[in-house]
Amino acid sequence: MSATVPDLAVPIGAVTLKNPIIPASGTFAASYGRVFDLGRLGGLVPKTLMPGYRPGHPPNRLTEAGGGLLNAVGIPSDGEEAFLRDTLPAYKGWGTPLIVSVSADTAAGFAELVALLEDEGVDAVELNLSCPNLEEGGKSFALDTKMTAEAVAACRSSKLPLWAKLSPNAEDIAAIAAAAVDAGADALIVANTLTGMAMRRDGRPALANVTGGLSGAPVKPVNLRCTYQVAQKLPGTPIIGCGGISTLQDVLDYMAAGASAVAVGSATFTRPLTMVNLVDEIASHCTSRGIAARDLTLRA
Amino acid sequence: MTAAAAAPGDTARETPRRGAPVFAGDVTVRTIAEASGVTTMTFDTPPAFRHISPGQFAMVSSNRDGAPLLARPMSLIATDPLEISFGYQGEGTRLIAAAEPGEKLHIMGPLGLPFAPLGSDALIVVEGAHFGTMLSLARMRHAAGEATHVLFVTRPPAQPAGPVTAGEQDAALMAMFEPYATVTAVPGDALAGALAAAGRPSAVAAGAFDHGMKIVQDWCDAEKIPGHAALQVAMPCGIGACKSCIKTFKDGRYHLVCEGPIFPIAEVAF
C-alpha cells in the first residue's frame, strides 16, 4: 500500500496556510524554534505589537484557574522599532506564512501599525480588537460594531490581508463579525480570552490587574459556539477557531463548526509539542479518510 | 519512596548557545529519594542534557490525571544522570515528587543562561527555597577543584517547609552542600555581619529572598566584588512566550527571569 501525502494546505482568503494549525498570539515565541521546526506549522503569529514602549501589567500576570489559565499580561511592548529590528527577523525564513498581530487604543493607532508592516514581508495582519478604545471611554473595540468597523476601516487601505480577532465577551459576536467583514476584514479569528477572575487563599485577587482573560479547556464551549454563530452568519468568510484546543477532536470540532483553521494557545505551555503533534494527527486523519484538510471544514 | 539518590555526576562546564536545541518530551524517572521534604530525582538522560551548566533549568510536569496545566521550573543539578532536587511547595511540585521509578515525567530543557566563571574562591549566599541552582554550582566548582564558601541563610526554625519544619529542612540542605563547600549557617538578620566577616571572595553568587539579595547587592557594590543573582519567580512557559515571569530591574523596566535566570546582581531592583 503506497502512502499518500494528504493535502494539508488551507486557504484563508489570499493566504494559504501550510496546514490548519497556527499559534495563538501571545502564547508563542520564536524561541520555540529551539524545541521544534517552526516551518511545520500552518503559519506563525508573534505576540501582539502595540505602539511605543509599554511595561505591561505588574506581577502576578498569570495563574491557573478553573481548569484553565487566567492572564493579565497587559501586552508589554518595546515599540515598533525594536519589533522590526529584533522580533520580526526571528519569525522569517521558516518557510511558512507570517501573520503579525497588532493592537492599539485608537483606530488611527491600528492603521499606523498596519502601514508600518506594509513592506516588511508579512503575509497578513491580525487586528487584536480586544484592546480598550481610549476614544470611547476604554470600552474594548471588539464589544461594539461601530468601533470594530472603525478600526478595520482605518486599516483597509493596506494591501495586506486583514484578519480581525474577535472577543467572546461580545454580546452578539455574529453582529461584530459582520461589521468587521463589511469594513474590509478578510478573515476572522474566533476568538480571544473570556474575562474572568481568580482569588488567592487569602481572599486577594490572584492577578495584579484583578481581572484577566480565561483561556484553555474551559473556554472551548464558548468559543466553539462563537465560531458556529459567526460561520452561520458569514458563510463566505474564512474563520480561524481559537480557544481550548489541545486534541485532534478539538480541531475537528472547530472545523465542524465552520473554522478553516485553528489557533492553539495555552496548550503549548502545557505541552510544547502540541501543535506539531496536531499537524501529524490531522495528516493521519486525512490520509486514512482520503480527504484534504480543507474538507474538514463544514459550512452551512 | 525508597530508592537511593544516584551518585553525583559532573555538570559539564560548557556555556550553551542562546539558541541551543531544547528537548521536550517524556523522560523516565530512574531514582527518587526523599528526606526532610527534599526530593532528589534522577532520570534517563536525553542527549540534549549532556552539556548543562549551573544556573540552567528545565520545565518539569507530571503526566498524571489532574496534574496542573503548567510545568514547574527546576534547577538542573547534574547530568549523566540528569538530576533535579526540590522541596515541594504546592500541587505541581507535590505531584512531581509523588512519581515512582519508571514513571515518565514531561520535561522541556535545558533552558536559561548559566553562571559566568566565578574565579578560584567564590562565595555562595543561599536560602532554603533557592538551593537547587546553588547546589549545582557548588558541585561543579568542587569537581573543578575550586574553593567555595557557602553562607546558608536559615529560616525561622519553626516555620513550615512542606511536610517538615524549616529548621529540619535547612539542616538537611546544609548537609547536601557540605561535601562540596565550606558551609556557615547564618540567621537572616545576621547576613550583613556574616558578609563583613567573609573576606574578599573572587565573586559572589546569591539566591535568596529579596531582602537578603539587597544586603548582598549593597555589599558587592561597596566592596567592588562581582555579584551574580539567581532569580526565582513562577515561570509559566520557561521560554519567553507568556511574558509572565517578570522582575523589576534598576533600569525601571520589567525583565523576563527565564531569559536569565542568572543576572548581574547590580542590575536587579530588590
Ligand SMILES: Cc1cc2nc3c(=O)[nH]c(=O)nc-3n(C[C@H](O)[C@H](O)[C@H](O)COP(=O)(O)O)c2cc1C
Ligand atoms: C499568556 C497569554 C497571553 C496572550 N496574549 C495575547 C496577545 O498578545 N494577543 C492576542 O490576540 N491574544 C492573546 N492571548 C489570547 C490567545 O491568543 C488565545 O486567543 C486565547 O488564549 C484562547 O486560546 P487558548 O485557549 O488555546 O489559549 C493570550 C493568551 C494567553 C494565555
